[in-house]
Amino acid sequence: MSNVAGVAPPRAARAVLGRPSWFRSARAIVHLSIVRTLTPVLLLTMVGLVILPMLFALVFASRGYLSGDPVPFLVERYDQLVAAFATPVIALLLSTSAFSAESDDGTLLYLVTTTTPRWWIVFVRVVFAMVGTAAASAVAVFGTGLIATGLHDPEHITRAFGIASAFGGAAYASLFTLLALLTRRALVSGLLYVVFWEGVLSSTFPALHYVSVRQWMLAVANALTDATDTRLADGPSLTVSLVGAGLIAVLAVVAGARQLSEPRMSRIGT
């Protein structure tokens, strides 16, 4: 529209600024997380991890190995395939994808040059990864339980591991979110941690049970099931597990927020 000569154009409206809304900022952070995280490759990997214990259950069930007491089978699969493998790897993928990608291409700048508190950004990212991990792990746990025992849940083992995997997902998500902010190779570092620390060392050396998320998950499952299994009984106490996970979550948010105040980014200019 042309202006009439001599008449000043109306001054454009200005943005009205306030404190970012908790809900709206969380929604924006989750939106940014989803577009950076849920790529087809990652989704396919997650599907593979989720169906792996179910495939084991199908194979065992089809051969009639589960006709007796399915609890030892379930405890072993839940421990080895869910607590030590599917849950940490899913948490690793969901926790590191967004921050790592943003750090690598410099788009983290668009997140940190805002008035949203940094601790809130990290917290929302942890919750996003935690919820995703818990949901995917729950599908793996309940799917496997369904195949092995039908709707019957002997000694509440499936329910116990369903809750334990949500708990473990929170701990893993906190740990890996912090890792994504601290290191340039978060995915590789996280995989090494999962394979060697959680997969080999924590189950080999009893002293490491106190600092293993996998063992904390077993402790939570042990507290919620009536089953008696040496795998479950050997873990640390429930208190140690809850305190350990809580400390990791707080550390991730506090240290992650500090890290975001001067974020590690690849070069964003020349």
Place this chain on the structure above:
Amino acid sequence: MTSSPGTSTSTSTSTSTSTSTSTSTSTSTSTSTSTSTSTSTSTSTSTNTSAAPATDVPLVFDRVSHWYGDVVAVNDISCTVTAGITGLLGPNGAGKSTLLQLAAGVLSPSNGAVRVFGESPVDRPDVYRQVALVPEREALPGMMKARAFVAARAELLGVRNASEAVTRALTIVEMDTVADRRIDTFSKGMKQRVKLAAALVHDPSLVLLDEPFNGLDPRQRLHMMRLLEERVAEGTAVLLSSHILEEIANVASNILVVLAGRLAATGDYRTLRRLMTDRPHTVRLRSSADRLLAAALMQESSVLGVEVDNSGVIVRATDYSALSLAIAPVAQRIGCTLYEVQVTDESLEHVFAYLVAR
């Protein structure tokens, strides 16, 4: 290094601090020149590098250094960015992007202090109410739609009238009609404009732009320059790094030249050129009697040499002021008519080339 929002050039590594406009060179001749020039330029540029933070000054670098490991990226830079467009020039690796990141609080200085509206921007998210940084890299979340991306920024910045602000920001960068397309379908220039919309969505008072003209076609560049000038008219301070000197020359009222992490010069580039007394000034003249004029000008003490070719007389002089005062009387004395007097090496490109070549 001279701390100087005013016009200055510096070729020394002096650690003294001065708030006056000056030229620091090793010769007494140039020192006297700088002294005389400083009087004329200091009135046109603001000077504020005092220790007390001024809350109305958009950006102050106070003896700022930053190093990455053993590499010094920014070395003892002091200057002030006031309202208007300030061009940040320097070759690749000079430290321009580091300087912009320091200004945005994304990096903290290894030494010295950065103040944005009187306060340090480091670890202070509230500063982003007033500051926006547009990085050089074109990376954006490609799976998002442009409108959703700008809206996410608005929400994270606490813009109350977010929907209206997003539409306005997208409209001023002429992206409103394609804002519902995914970003990865955009050209480089379109991504550049989305970045700008995301930066302007909350109407910041200080805009830091790192190579904003990259990928833009000439019409879009003109549009962006006009847009920046409109923001400046509303009181916004813009610090703009660019390799495209012509654009900087067109829009920037002030320039900062960074070389190897140091502030080599700051001020109006034409004034800077005149301060470069070690570089002869070149003036092209066309007249009714070129050879006669060339011979007469050679008598002037400020003239180093003359050259006559098809385009006229090329005069090289040490003292620009003396030459400009001498041309007309000389022409009058020998009875020739001057058709054209043109300074040929006073463009920003020449100034930049001279500074880089030092």
